[in-house]
Amino acid sequence: MRVTTYREALREAMREEMQRDERVIIIGEDIDAYGGTYAVTKGLAEEFGRDRVRDTPLAEGVIAGAAVGAAMSGLRPVAEIMTINFSLLASDQIINTAAKVRYMFGGQTNVPVVFRMPAGGGAQRGAQHSQMLETMYAHVPGLKVVMPATPYDAKGMLKSAIRDEDPVLLIEHELLYGVRGEVPDIGEEYTVPLNRGDIKREGTDVTLVTFSRAVHLCLQAAEELAHEGISAEVVDLRCIRPIDLDLVLDSVKKTNRAVVVEEGWKYYGAGQGIAAMIYEYGFDDLDAPIGHVTGVDAPAPYAKNLEKAAFPTHTDIVAAVKKITPVRSGR
Amino acid sequence: MVIRDLTLAGLNKEQLLNLHYTMLLMRHFEEKAAEGYTLGKIGGFLHLYTGQEAVGSGVNLALEPNDVVISSYREHGHALAKGVDPNALMAELYGRASGVSKGRGGSMHIFSKEHKLFGGYAIVAAQLPIACGYALSAKLLKENFVTVVYFGDGAVDEGAFHEALNLATVWQLPVVFVCENNLYSMGMAVERAWAVSSLEPRAKAYAMDFEQVNGMNALDVFQAAQKAVKRARETSRPTLIEAKTYRFRGHSMADPTAYRSKEEAEQWRQTSDPIVLFENALREAGIANTEDFKKNDDRALQIAAKAVEFADSSPLPDLQSLTEDIMVDPTGAIAWRRPR
Structure with a gap:
């Protein structure tokens, strides 16, 4: 065991899964050149290349829709939505597409996509940047809504989410990124299930x-x-x-x-x-x-x-x- | 002169008559669906493709079986062209267990993994971003398929259209965007909805190759699609095609078409029926005759009628299926309980 931050733990999860599985890609706003809005994706583009770590235009609808389509056709996308507040612009694809297609197409497809997004307030970011909104997604059958509180859980659950065959929303918290906690050493493989408290x-x-x-x-x-x-x-x-x-x-x-x-x-x-x-x-x-x-x-x-x-x-x-x-x- | 050597748009007689048959199958299938709706056998919304057959059949002729088609809620024609079994398609409309989507999707949500007809989507323009995702997979997984996505003239006013076109160019995605401009988004006339009268400037805005075609002429559509598909396959570049067409029926079966005159619709039917136009072209070129057409017509009608029989005699979905296939993971339901 060692001590690391929630942010690092998330990054490790993505790095390890990208090493394990070439189909894993990351798309989102400012995840590459900027270094990640909350620096979660920092360094991943250099390590895995810009084919697999893709900066997108500021267009949450197409980020989510393309992630869903890519997931339905063989990739394992992790879509970073800059904040959950902006996810409302992606929510059509999350709720109307990701959560529905397996059911409405008679089980012929599935959507192994992960939407990562920070939520929450407490940093004086005002009314449009401080919402939780997890309720909205948790209401919807067809989605998994994961909200880890510790670095250990964040890493283990993000790894599980990437391997999961269903759409998962991994909702982070803006004030958790710097939180430190014990995480197994790198190379010590572990995951945390998505249905256990x-x-x-x-x-x-x-x-x-x-x-x-x-x-x-x-x-x-x-x-x-x-x-x-x-x-x-x-x-x-x-x-x-x-x-x-x-x-x-x-x-x-x-x-x-x-x-x-x-x-x-x-x-x-x-x-x-x-x-x-x-x-x-x-x-x-x-x-x-x-x-x-x-x-x-x-x-x-x-x-x-x-x-x-x-x-x-x-x-x-x-x-x-x-x-x-x-x-x-x-x- | 040996008739079988004649070609049109590079297509031989067999291919041309197949194209003719596809259009007739669409026409008869939709007429049978309309009857089913009137009889109360089909519920919900039913959006028919009648009048637009040249678009879906023409585009499809430019595709390989491995190519992907994604569509809107007006997708029966696209599904038939892609080879989806008319029986399973009609059964889906009838809400039966034997339907392509097990009766859980209905008219608007047709999907066939086997035929790479990946969905009828009923949120206007949502299918364009999804198509970008499929095209991204083709590119990154080095699978050489092209993704074609159909949408109506209403979809181009949605933000998703613009986001998708922009991304397709920025990421150089092998996708063909096909706008079936049937002049009305529900009841909103294109000239009242669009700031510009053609899609060309919108394509230009995203540095995308563009072609406007007569969507009532299957061969024009085919040739435009052929170029676009080649561009996508060989250079991984997107194209926007605007096929100008007209739906002979209302937006859906629930639409009394108060926003357009009976004369206008009748005029289109009289002068621009894509099947009649195509027959005329084949006849004039000396490639096929009325007998050939009659044969196709009989066969299409028979298949459509059989589809109705199949659908009507198929069992309803098992009630147990109400909560099946929501997720791959059966423990994904709301509350995890210990196995007891």
């Missing part, structure tokens, strides 16, 4: 169900709660479609309490969907209503103080947990 911290009193950057907030909150005598279990879903529901339900069976934590908006979103699944399949195990910590129901603001108030913090999570978890006195 991970217990990032074990606990007994309450289950925090979360994904992406919010995992780190939950871990911070769990640490603080531990000082107050509350043992929180952090379930990192890692992928929200498909969702490792058994992992969540088993945890809730143990703790009898759940708080769903996400950065995105509260209503009609992934978090409410997850809560609904817990209610539907694990209602008898619940001793309290499910808590829900989310971003504020407003477009992301620019001003630093406003933005700070717009996104959830570990303090919000601590408060939400305390609301449904009795503090054990007299211990």
